[in-house]
Amino acid sequence: MKRENTVDTVETAPLIGHGQTYGTITDKITADVLERKTPRGMLVGLAIAFVLTMVLFISIGWLMIKGVGIWGINIPVAWGFAIINLVWWIGIGHAGTLISAILLLLNQHWRNSINRFAEAMTLFAVGCAALFPLLHLGRPWVFYWIIPLPDTMALWPQFRSPLTWDVFAITTYFTVSFMFWFVGLVPDLATMRDTAKKKWMKIVYGVLAMGWRGSARHWHRYEMAYLLLAGLATPLVISVHSVISFDFSVSVLPGWHATIFPPYFVAGAIYSGFAMVLCLVIPVRKVYGLQDFVTDRHMDYMAKVMLATGLIVAYGYAMEAFFAWYSGNEFEKYMMFNRTQGPYGFIYWGLLLTNIAIPQLLWIGRIRKNMVWLFLISITINIGMWLERFVIVVTSLHRDFLPSSWDMYYPTIWDWATYIGTIGLFLCLMFLFIRLMPMISIFELRQLLPWRGK
Amino acid sequence: MKVVSRASIVAFLLVLALLVWVGSSIYRAGYTTGVGVPREQPIPFSHEHHVSGLGISCEYCHVSVTEASFAGIPPTYTCMTCHSQIWNTSPMLAAVRTSAATGKPLTWIRVHDLPDFTYFNHSIHVNKGVGCETCHGPVDRMPLTWRVNTLFMSWCLECHRAPEKFIRPREEVFTMNWKAAGTEEGKELVKKYGIAVQQLSDCSICHR
Numbered sequence: 208m209k210r211e212n213t214v215d216t217v218e219t220a221p222l223i224g225h226g227q228t229y230g231t232i233t234d235k236i237t238a239d240v241l242e243r244k245t246p247r248g249m250l251v252g253l254a255i256a257f258v259l260t261m262v263l264f265i266s267i268g269w270l271m272i273k274g275v276g277i278w279g280i281n282i283p284v285a286w287g288f289a290i291i292n293l294v295w296w297i298g299i300g301h302a303g304t305l306i307s308a309i310l311l312l313l314n315q316h317w318r319n320s321i322n323r324f325a326e327a328m329t330l331f332a333v334g335c336a337a338l339f340p341l342l343h344l345g346r347p348w349v350f351y352w353i354i355p356l357p358d359t360m361a362l363w364p365q366f367r368s369p370l371t372w373d374v375f376a377i378t379t380y381f382t383v384s385f386m387f388w389f390v391g392l393v394p395d396l397a398t399m400r401d402t403a404k405k406k407w408m409k410i411v412y413g414v415l416a417m418g419w420r421g422s423a424r425h426w427h428r429y430e431m432a433y434l435l436l437a438g439l440a441t442p443l444v445i446s447v448h449s450v451i452s453f454d455f456s457v458s459v460l461p462g463w464h465a466t467i468f469p470p471y472f473v474a475g476a477i478y479s480g481f482a483m484v485l486c487l488v489i490p491v492r493k494v495y496g497l498q499d500f501v502t503d504r505h506m507d508y509m510a511k512v513m514l515a516t517g518l519i520v521a522y523g524y525a526m527e528a529f530f531a532w533y534s535g536n537e538f539e540k541y542m543m544f545n546r547t548q549g550p551y552g553f554i555y556w557g558l559l560l561t562n563i564a565i566p567q568l569l570w571i572g573r574i575r576k577n578m579v580w581l582f583l584i585s586i587t588i589n590i591g592m593w594l595e596r597f598v599i600v601v602t603s604l605h606r607d608f609l610p611s612s613w614d615m616y617y618p619t620i621w622d623w624a625t626y627i628g629t630i631g632l633f634l635c636l637m638f639l640f641i642r643l644m645p646m647i648s649i650f651e652l653r654q655l656l657p658w659r660g661k
Numbered sequence: 662m663k664v665v666s667r668a669s670i671v672a673f674l675l676v677l678a679l680l681v682w683v684g685s686s687i688y689r690a691g692y693t694t695g696v697g698v699p700r701e702q703p704i705p706f707s708h709e710h711h712v713s714g715l716g717i718s719c720e721y722c723h724v725s726v727t728e729a730s731f732a733g734i735p736p737t738y739t740c741m742t743c744h745s746q747i748w749n750t751s752p753m754l755a756a757v758r759t760s761a762a763t764g765k766p767l768t769w770i771r772v773h774d775l776p777d778f779t780y781f782n783h784s785i786h787v788n789k790g791v792g793c794e795t796c797h798g799p800v801d802r803m804p805l806t807w808r809v810n811t812l813f814m815s816w817c818l819e820c821h822r823a824p825e826k827f828i829r830p831r832e833e834v835f836t837m838n839w840k841a842a843g844t845e846e847g848k849e850l851v852k853k854y855g856i857a858v859q860q861l862s863d864c865s866i867c868h869r
Binding site for chain 2: 358359360361362418
């Protein structure tokens with residue numbers, strides 16, 4: 208009780224506001240969904256996101272009619288935006304799994320305030336990611352050919368291809384993330400059912416709560432299931448982006464064929480994921496007044512995770528340059544020359560600026576506490592990570608071994624429309640999630656109360 | 662409650678299995694593939710009558726089968742070699758006579774139509790000992806022609822992966838109701854005809 212009178216620094220600040228009790232937590236989070244009128248800003252945001260989602264649907268429709276020729280891809284750059292965006296979105300998803308699974312196993316209690324939100328972000332990001340390889344197939348309606356089914360063609364997918372591994376990596380990732388998110392939601396859905404006043408709300412949340420009554424046996428099984436799922440999800444944090452990196456590193460192209468790829472991709476994924484969590488949490492926290500639940504200390508922690516993973520990514524870039532020089536291989540050396548001074552050179556320098564130089568500001572404590580700065584840096588990192596994938600995919604492909612096959616890649620309006628459309632879809636789903644579900648885990652937040660001062 | 666929840670889990674799996682089963686059954690049914698469904702033609706031409714009854718060889722009408730990718734649909738003149746003399750007033754053959762008089766070919770309804778993305782050549786199959794009936798079935802007993810095989814890729818690959826089970830001596834290619842001596846003979850034929858089984862399941866053999 209004495210603590211309330213002392214001034215908190217970020218390090219000693221409680222993970223949950225001083226005034227909060229079991230009752231106030233439940234009241235605040237359920238009321239945001241059940242009673243509070245949707246803030247005007249949220250409605251405007253949803254409207255914009257919805258329009259962008261329609262842009263996505265239009266571009267998908269046009270793609271179905273005309274084929275992938277509407278994109279800027281051709282030989283030699285056959286991968287283009289679709290793969291850049293796949294890697295970008297999947298990477299963003301990784302923060303959610305790291306927060307929910309690894310931090311749970313490591314007993315990092317501060318995760319309780321942001322895990323629900325981050326997991327939802329993971330799900331939607333993986334959904335957006337999965338769209339791209341499907342659309343890139345050329346004939347998306349026969350997408351099930353990439354799944355090993357006993358079909359009438361008597362053919363299996365090519366199991367030696369990393370693209371086939373992707374199918375397993377992404378579907379497993381989505382399934383486990385969904386299970387994790389939903390299982391974690393069940394006790395809160397029961398709270399929603401019990402708090403809701405309107406009959407239809409009681410029915411909807413009641414069905415979703417799957418008969419949760421909060422008995423000791425329920426809790427016992429819940430804890431077991433949650434721990435098992437965390438155990439399942441933990442290797443996925445590492446494996447999914449490693450498999451994605453194999454898409455590149457298993458090939459022999461200079462700039463792709465590097466042993467550093469899996470760890471460097473995983474670090475990049477967590478880096479961009481935390482940047483996206485911050486991008487979303489900062490405005491939501493302000494609009495909904497959640498400063499007591501997602502405190503400045505949380506922001507500080509996330510900024511530090513970004514700083515650490517950002518440095519790993521910087522090490523990755525350094526190693527790529529080092530390998531190119533140390534290999535003595537003229538194609539590798541040319542790849543590095545082309546990256547820095549070729550026609551796409553400005554993108555490489557932009558990447559170093561946005562992904563490495565600017566985030567160094569996070570060393571400064573005052574910037575980590577300033578939400579505007581933190582928000583801007585997070586946006587910068589998201590842009591930087593997208594540029595990184597552009598550099599990897601396009602600059603390596605557009606100039607390979609034979610100068611006779613060199614060509615430039617220019618994205619078309621449909622490339623941009625599809626990409627921006629998925630951002631719209633992602634935000635749309637995020638807005639709906641915030642409006643319809645308890646965006647912070649009520650019961651896990653209550654568990655934080657005893658740790659408040661620690 | 663326990664019983665209900667368990668039953669619903671089992672029921673969910675059963676319904677899922679049922680849907681998969683129904684879906685694949687429809688996909689493989691004659692209704693979809695055309696197997697066993699006689700096709701109506703502009704003239705009710707009977708292979709049974711012409712082959713079993715009169716003993717006309719396949720090659721008499723399908724002339725290019727040993728040399729070209731397409732076996733050949735006979736021109737009306739081929740019909741008229743006989744039908745200018747016999748049944749030359751039959752109302753059933755009125756369309757044939759009109760076609761001969763006007764020079765406008767008969768429009769037969771195709772029974773075996775492979776998708777355009779597959780390359781298929783009759784001559785290589787016939788010359789390497791694949792009998793007509795291996796793919797087209799007992800045509801000599803078909804009053805109207807129907808498909809006996811699905812033309813699924815799995816069906817093509819059945820033979821392309823193990824041709825020794827299906828091929829016969831070249832001399833027997835047009836024989837109907839031929840019985841294989843055994844796979845030993847098939848293996849010898851594969852060797853004798855120089856069939857490179859390894860290559861037969863390459864993508865580019867059929868998808869060029």
